Amino acid sequence: MNYNSMTYEELELPKKGDRVVVGLSGGVDSTMTAMLLKEKGCDVTCVTMSLWQEADLNLPDDYKIPDSCYSPKEVEDIEENRKFCAEQGIPYVVVDVKEKYQQEVIEYFKREYRNGRTPNPCIRCNRFIKFGAMLSGLKDLGIEYDYFCTGHYAKAVRGTEPLFLVYGENASKDERGKCRPVQIHTALDITKDQAYFLYRIPSAILEKVRFPLASFSKKEIFKMARERGLKAAEKEESQDFIPAPMLEYMFKDKPSVPGDFIDLDGKVLGRHKGIEHYTIGQRRGLGVSAPYPLYVAEIDKEKNLVVLGKDSDLFCSGLIADDLVWPADYDPCCEFDAMVKIRLASKPVKAHVVPYQPLENEEFCGKSYKVVFDEPQRAVAPGQSIVFYKDGITLGGGIISKAIKA
Numbered sequence: 258m259n260y261n262s263m264t265y266e267e268l269e270l271p272k273k274g275d276r277v278v279v280g281l282s283g284g285v286d287s288t289m290t291a292m293l294l295k296e297k298g299c300d301v302t303c304v305t306m307s308l309w310q311e312a313d314l315n316l317p318d319d320y321k322i323p324d325s326c327y328s329p330k331e332v333e334d335i336e337e338n339r340k341f342c343a344e345q346g347i348p349y350v351v352v353d354v355k356e357k358y359q360q361e362v363i364e365y366f367k368r369e370y371r372n373g374r375t376p377n378p379c380i381r382c383n384r385f386i387k388f389g390a391m392l393s394g395l396k397d398l399g400i401e402y403d404y405f406c407t408g409h410y411a412k413a414v415r416g417t418e419p420l421f422l423v424y425g426e427n428a429s430k431d432e433r434g435k436c437r438p439v440q441i442h443t444a445l446d447i448t449k450d451q452a453y454f455l456y457r458i459p460s461a462i463l464e465k466v467r468f469p470l471a472s473f474s475k476k477e478i479f480k481m482a483r484e485r486g487l488k489a490a491e492k493e494e495s496q497d498f499i500p501a502p503m504l505e506y507m508f509k510d511k512p513s514v515p516g517d518f519i520d521l522d523g524k525v526l527g528r529h530k531g532i533e534h535y536t537i538g539q540r541r542g543l544g545v546s547a548p549y550p551l552y553v554a555e556i557d558k559e560k561n562l563v564v565l566g567k568d569s570d571l572f573c574s575g576l577i578a579d580d581l582v583w584p585a586d587y588d589p590c591c592e593f594d595a596m597v598k599i600r601l602a603s604k605p606v607k608a609h610v611v612p613y614q615p616l617e618n619e620e621f622c623g624k625s626y627k628v629v630f631d632e633p634q635r636a637v638a639p640g641q642s643i644v645f646y647k648d649g650i651t652l653g654g655g656i657i658s659k660a661i662k663a
Contacts, residue, residue, distance in 0.1 A: 263423050263648045265414040268439065270467050271404045273298030278395060278402040280387060281305050281342075281349075282326075283334040285482050286408030288341065288489035290469050292482075294406060295345060302348045302400060305338050306391045307331065308358045326382070326498050327363075337488065352394030354386050361385040366498075367508060370533035373556035374640025377601075378498040384457040388466070404467050410444035411452040412471035413463060414650060423647060424589035433587040439463035440584050441651040446474040453601050456644045456654045460585045508533055516561035518545055521554065521570060529563045532556050537660075538571055538636030552636075572633040572663040577613055578643050579621035581655035588624065595645040595652055597628060599637055605646055607631040621658055633663040 271277045271294055279291040281303040295301045309331040335351055342349035362378050362385070369376035392405065416423065421434030428434060438460035444450045458466070470478060482490035499507065513531025520526055527545040529535065534542075539553040545565065554566035576599070581588070590612060596605035613627040628643060637660035644654035 263650055264417045265440070265442065265648075265650060266417060267442075268413045268415060268467065270469055271297070271299050271406065274300065275403045276300045276401065277302070277404045277406055278400065279303050280391070280405070280407040281338050282408070283338045283341075283489060284408065284492060285478055285487070285489040286410075286470060288408075288487055289478050289482050290406055290408045291342075291347060292345070292485060292487070293469055295347060302350065302402070303338065303342050304349075304391065304395060304400075305335055305351050306358075306386060306394075307335065307351050307353045308355060308386075310355050310359065325503075326379075327358075328499070328503070341488070350395075350398060350400065352391050352398070354390040354394065357390040358382070358386055361390075363507075367510075367533070369640045370508075370536075371511075371558075372640075373532045373558035375536045375638040376640050377642055379454050380457055380642055382498075383454055388458045388462050392462070403465070405465055406467050406469055408470055409451045409455060409468050410446055410449040410470055410475070411455055411468045412442040412444060413439050413467055414442045415439055416650070420584060420587055421589065423652060424591055424593045427591040428593075429588065429590040431587060431590075433585045434589070436585050436587075438585040439466070442471075443646070443649040444468075444471050449475045451601075452646075452649075452651055453598055453642070453644050456642065456651050457582050459582075514561055516563070518543070518563050518565055521564060521566050526551075526565060532558060532561060532563060535563050537638035568635075571636045573630070573635075573637040573660045574633050574663040575608075575627060575629040575661040576637050576643065576657050577621070577625055577627055577659040577661070578655035579625040579658045580623055581626060581653060583653040584651070595647055597630075597646070598644050599634060599657065600641055603634070606634060610645060622656070625658065626655065627661075629661075 277294050277299045279301060281287045281291060291301055291303055308327055309329060339349055362382050365381055366376050366378050416437050419435045421428040441452045441455045443452045479490055515528055515530055518526040518529050535553050535556060537553055540550060543551060545551055549567060551565040552568060552571055553563055554570045555564035592611040595608060595610055597608045598605050608631060609629045611627045613625040615621055615625060637657060639657050639659060641657050642654055643657055645652040
């Protein structure tokens with residue numbers, strides 16, 4: 258048996274007559290997903306999740322911000338979605354998830370930054386809101402479906418062999434390892450691949466999830482949208498969870514606590530405005546002069562310190578991850594080799610993954626694993642996600658708890 262490779266079968270996409278719910282944001286990807294399925298003869302219903310609560314940020318009345326996942330433009334987007342669905346004869350519903358979003362995404366986002374960590378709100382939103390609270394809302398509305406589809410660039414696949422074989426001969430013989438769950442595979446257009454964002458979605462939910470854009474490039478999707486005269490083709494892509502100008506308002510619910518910038522030797526270099534304003538690898542906005550570029554190398558929440566260093570000080574030989582998730586909740590409980598990503602924009606790199614035994618003074622969220630890179634990686638940020646892959650298929654992942662310096 259070759260334990261270093263994984264074969265799979267692509268899951269069937271919705272066919273004519275299938276009842277399909279499409280998560281519609283109003284962007285070109287979700288709009289084209291709905292159009293392609295409708296043209297295929299599917300019984301399509303579109304759903305948008307309502308997130309925005311202006312009271313959360315207390316923005317000035319004349320404050321103008323760019324479009325983003327979380328912004329006042331939601332009201333306008335919903336009306337455009339409603340118009341699009343009416344023109345296409347597609348039933349349309351809006352599911353209010355504001356309260357859950359506030360708890361699971363907004364509060365998490367602020368809490369992580371205030372703890373000196375770098376959150377990933379998109380991963381959190383997918384797990385608890387888009388593929389959680391919104392689907393629960395559909396159930397409450399009595400909307401049944403054969404498939405739930407989104408405009409993510411990813412693929413739903415199923416391994417051809419029992420799951421435990423992928424991790425090697427020492428993998429746990431737990432019964433869950435004998436199944437063949439639905440897993441996420443990277444998309445054809447690797448420049449737009451979003452498999453990283455989807456790794457925490459439970460296998461049971463993925464059974465009904467499909468991604469119709471997996472085999473298309475972004476360029477092709479825009480071309481098809483323009484050919485159909487869709488307004489979504491003229492929209493700019495929304496890149497951020499929240500525009501940078503809004504961040505100052507998000508953190509106004511508590512006063513920032515200024516502290517010292519120090520170098521790796523402990524020398525004070527200046528004053529920072531509060532650790533929630535910084536992330537590992539950051540260079541801009543530090544306000545500290547030096548004969549060479551300085552970057553945020555570490556953040557010490559307990560001492561309220563931001564440690565600055567050279568670019569060479571950012572490289573790490575590995576990390577410790579906790580709060581892990583696995584396909585079918587199957588923890589292999591063994592060491593294995595994988596390709597890993599430490600952020601969306603990073604390329605997958607070779608690494609060795611090993612169960613970690615915490616030291617006496619260490620605390621983690623559940624079981625932890627140590628990841629050792631074949632080559633040192635730059636700016637490993639606690640709070641971000643590390644995702645494990647083999648042959649493009651997601652094998653699990655967790656939250657980066659600690660970086661191990663090179």
